[in-house]
Amino acid sequence: MQIRELDLRELFSVYEVLSQLRTELAYDEFEDLIYEMRNMEYKMFGIMDGEKLITYAGAAVQTNLYHKRHLFVFDLVTDKEYRSSGYGKMMLEYLHDYAKMGMCENIVLSSGFKREKAHEFYEKNGFEKKSFVFLKRV
Numbered sequence: 001m002q003i004r005e006l007d008l009r010e011l012f013s014v015y016e017v018l019s020q021l022r023t024e025l026a027y028d029e030f031e032d033l034i035y036e037m038r039n040m041e042y043k044m045f046g047i048m049d050g051e052k053l054i055t056y057a058g059a060a061v062q063t064n065l066y067h068k069r070h071l072f073v074f075d076l077v078t079d080k081e082y083r084s085s086g087y088g089k090m091m092l093e094y095l096h097d098y099a100k101m102g103m104c105e106n107i108v109l110s111s112g113f114k115r116e117k118a119h120e121f122y123e124k125n126g127f128e129k130k131s132f133v134f135l136k137r138v
Contacts, residue, residue, distance in 0.1 A: 005043055006053075011034060054078060055078040055087040058076075061099075070104050071098065088121060107127075
């Protein structure tokens with residue numbers, strides 16, 4: 001097992017795992033968005049078993065007035081064949097170390113309101129519910 005930053009040549013492998021979480025996202029749109037997100041220093045991390053991507057996380061160091069300097073985790077998903085095997089926890093530990101090296105004060109993420117299992121997982125791994133996310137379509 002190896003945890004490492006992924007590069008753009010691995011987008012298809014990333015999409016295969018990420019699409020299990022972002023089911024509405026077509027590959028072409030995913031690819032366009034990844035290229036656009038590079039402007040915000042979006043990083044792709046993976047737990048690899050050889051060439052097989054097991055767990056994916058997409059994150060970026062950001063700064064704002066309420067979280068200060070923080071690591072925002074946009075996506076965290078383990079391939080359905082490997083869930084409940086400790087890989088999500090392993091990735092969170094890696095992201096914690098990455099955030100510390102980046103001089104971040106917090107790790108922040110958002111999770112859908114109907115994802116109770118995910119919420120339990122995050123709370124079990126030291127996260128606290130702190131706010132609500134509101135969305136208005138334009």
